[in-house]
Amino acid sequence: KIQPPYDFWGIFDAIEANVAAGAYASEYDFGWDVYESFQQAHDGHFNFVPDSVGKRTDSICPGHPEIEHEGIEVTTGPLGQGVANAVGLAMATKHLAATYNKPNYEVVNNMTYCMIGDACLQEGVALEAVSLAGHWKLNNLALVYDNNQITCDGSVDITCNDDVNEKMKACGWNVIDVMDGTTNITGVVQALVAARASDKPTFINIRTIIGIGSASAGDAKAHGAAFGAEDVANIKRTFGMNPEEHFVVPDTVYDFFREAKSRGEDYEKEWSTLLDGYSKEYPELAEEFKLRVAGKMPKDWTKIIPEKGSFPTSPTPSRKSAGLVCNPLAQNLSNFMVGTADLTPSVNMTWKDKVDFQNPELKTACGINGNYSGRYIHWGIREHAMASISNGLAAFNKGTIFPITSTFFMFYIYAAPGIRMGALQGLQQIHIATHDSIGTGEDGPTHQPIALASLYRSMPNLLYIRPCDSEETAGAFIAAIKADTTPSIISLSRQNLPQYPEHSSREGVQKGAYVLMEQEDADVTLIGVGAEMFCAVETKKLLESDHGIKARVVSFPCQRLFEQQSKEYKQSVLKYRSNAPRVVIEAYAINGWERYADAGYSMATFGKSLPGKKAYEHFGFDAKAIAPKVKALVEEVKKEGVDSLRGDFRDLNGTMGYGFEH
Template sequence: MATAIDKLSVSTIRGLSVDQVNAAQSGHPGAPLGLAPAAHAVWRKMKFNPQDPHWINRDRFILSNGHACALLYSLLVLYGYDLKIDDLKQFRQLNSKTPGHPERLDTPGVEVTSGPLGQGISNAVGIAIAQKQFAATYNKPDFPISDAKIFCFLGDGCLMEGISSETSSLAGHLQLDNLIALWDDNRISIDGDTACAFTENVPLRYKAYGWKVLEVHDADTNIDAVSDAIDEARKITGAPVLIRLVTTIGFGSKAAGTGGVHGAPLKPDDLKQLKKSWGFDEESNFFIPDEVANYFAEKVEENKKIQAKWNELFKAYKEKYPKEGAEVQRRLDGKLPDGWKDHLPKFTSKDKALATRKLSEGVLDALCPIIPELIGGSADLTGSNLTRAQGATDFQPPSTGLGDYAGRYIRYGVREHGMGAIMNGIDAFGANYRNYGGTFLNFVSYAAGAVRLSALSHQGVIWIATHDSIGLGEDGPTHQPIETLAHFRALPNMSVWRPADGNEVSAAYVSAIEGVDHPTIIALTRQNLPQLEHSSLDEALKGAYTIWPVEKPDIILVSSGSEVSISIDASKELEKQGVKASVVSVPDFFTFDKQPIDYRLKILPDGVPILSVEVMSTFGWSKYSHEQFGLNRFGASGKAGDLYKFFGFTADGVAKKAEQVIKYYKGKTVTSPLHNAFEEL
């Protein structure tokens, strides 16, 4: 039963939340006022240790309606995370630990970066998948080393965004009974009453997805009802749970129940009457009663004891199951298996031509048995992306007969955006998961919102993006990416690999698997490519290198992926005419830009005109070339070979472009495009 201290705790959470927004004169007070009782009910039942926020078996809390972050920050302060009242006073200020939406790198205790609506609930699905997979892999009888629950608050806006439909549908199929979502049904969005745009029956929709649905109709005040619903949800097996919380946005304020309290600070007189209604001094700010502080401190001590018991359990686990225990410990330490790179395929120019998507499959076949934390799937394109390693087991509920929860291959269905956000969630779980998702390169654009959050959050997820150009052929311009690489290359903290052959594919995987602080897209061909004479895994790991060297070149051709071999053939054609052309492969701009300027100028030196060759948008290539040969229009439907000829991407076509560039720059002073005022300083 809720006690006086519970009610006082709720008032304290509400007070801290509205004071943050008032101090900043910016933010969203409405949702925290309505959700405070539910937040209190959830958090007092969660297991976590603020002094060890990365404990692998903690319960997780995800705030999908991230605009309500003042609520989350209030809880983090009260529970003793590394966040203080002074941080709350800096809400939404430059370089504070309390940004305008939760960011996992800024604030201890924030599990995922949320704010773009629908992403948080989708991340929660990913965390739930990771927890299920981890538990099924390592739990033993009497040793439940992983049994955490994932709690997520979401709002009407999250439910309107299509991504939440994608991921909630998959969560229902996967029977993720470790996931409990709480819907803040306050019937208000930025445009006002949701009756203007959102009148569907959400509980029926979620029941159709395969979720269990519980309802609390007086969640503004009834802590006991919310608490009972959580207890009931915990007992449900075989399905995720949605708890509908009927709340009043801005509960207790003069603007309660209106759109005006959604995203604007409360007026001074409203703040005063609210504090008076809680029994607080009207002039108080950021007030925490001593009995409330003590109450939360006691909860933390209880949780510390829970973790201490888990530590003893894990110690005993490692003694009884030394092999599994050592593997879990290695993963918790963030280390990959010793010698894993020794298993990577290596190639010579005598090896047969293969599509880089096929070469990628070979890498997965080699590494999946060696790296147990390497998991992934495809958005319904397994046979095209070639993302399922030999002998893989699907991640599926055992009851379906399609696989089991220890499986490492995820059938995402046609849900690219959802897949991206789920991948972010799997990464956020921890345990060193290196996870990938496959689709056509063109359709990574469907997932742009999730990809952007991966980069912003420094999450090392991997996109296997096949059918990377007009080389996919007959599917035509709807499927042929033109601007996609330029878009994602422009994204900060984003690695975009476009390998030219087998050695470069292996290099791309080394970079991606070791790149825990940034996402990676590996763009791969449908058409076969030759294994190149001077290609090198080690050199490719520098992002760019001279793959076809000549002495004192008249021109340098810089290229990526399938156009590297065409550029080499063009160099051979030019040689017949007495023209020297060296070729530089640039598989990854992001990695190349990190190299010392001396190395970069060695690859792209002064005194030689440089022509880029890539069968996509030329946007971005001016960083590395004086002239650009690309495709600044949409593609066409036809056979790949015919398309390359039609657009001039042949050895002869590239050679003619090179001759034009040489002629234009003859007699002119040519400096490397790498030079710029900021670099020189």
């Protein structure tokens, strides 16, 4: 069932290809220019196009499928991601069906087919996702395995001799073999049809020969190297085509696909009628459903965000603040699906009366159960799949589901390929990253992120937001929810953070940076960030009380949002033209801050296993250590002029070296 362009996906099957983009072109009204441009963009999969044809450099059928183009469900390319995306698409169907379908009104009921090669089955993220799909019994999902036993380096047995069928069965999948997949089309179709009737996800293991008909048949060369004109002619001869003719599609093929289009239109009409009846019988549900299908948030979502006055004023961990903001959103907004990679007790993302997304037949030993209508997801310890499956959830009729993931910030390094693909595809979601500093404490350097913020701050179309207190955390959620084609990471502390209700501002967060504490004729601007804001504020006080130096404090939770602001606003916050140097204080790698500051007080090594406060002291994140260094800088600048710092960014807390330092 296909019908591009989709008004709503829920009745149409998702075909998710982690293999060649060309598979799509046959299903839609694209025409040959697509193939031509595909040839230009790719290094050989469709190299039957003669060199003389196809000079386009841009393409609606690029080297790998890209979500921007009609009929493309998700962007794939990094092997294994697509399997996880497909699990997300199938989950979305299950969840929406359980939430909205009523007797005689199956408003959501599609299958997801995912085409994979040998390579996807070796990727960790795919195996994490396979395990979850089996666990959840997603019987609306079929993995179609092009088993040619060839990858780039040669035959698969160089690297992998797993019994794939047994592995899939062990993960709770239904396995169907098609032994002669290169000729037995009926067998393939029967398998696809059988998958629809399975009570488990289905793995269709189709034996094929790569490059069949060519001189490189069965050889790894067929994966990427161009066959050349002579061999292309051979292939055509083998399959009874005229080798002199190019870009010819037999009428029977065109007719077959034309029919698919009108069939799709009929399905769509049927569905519209069904939805009309549903709207009459279940008006409230239908209204919510339609709003979600349109990718819209309910109008009054901002009212659910707590007011500043309701937040605690005593020191509070920002992970707790995130719970105060997110729990009521999750409780009240049916589009929110919130999950964690086995850190429910740490990340504070549950809410009263939450229901877990689970296979309803599952009866666990601990008694924690659920059903498909549930919106709280236990991902298990599968961070990478959590992010990549969430991309599938977010991509399902884009905007219908708003995924929230959560784990310790450090472990979002496991999820980075999925987060990147979410950003690349403009898939809105929020990643709740707790335990985001050396202040995390005794878990030690393995759990204390140093370099990760630099990665996420530099990642295009991602908001990495590091709020300093509850009010800023509210601002972070508002910014993340408003960014409807952008995923966000909200970076939060495990430990207590002082609250700054007289200074902090949710509006300020939405501008990326703002003046937290102004000071006329300041000698220095201190830039404070997230969990280390206390260092900036205490250093300001100490500089004034003990050193006669006047400091202003800027809070800088999000670089990318700041970059969106006007030149005048940026100037008013950072005062680029003043003679006072700017010093950023953050217990992360300094990379990136050079753009906004003249000097930094940062981390140039990994962290250490110490109680949180002691870890900060150990690495000098302590006003008593910072203030004299800032003072020395201010004095130098007074003598030499601020221009003396140009091109000489100062690391006030030790420079980058290498070697083992514990």
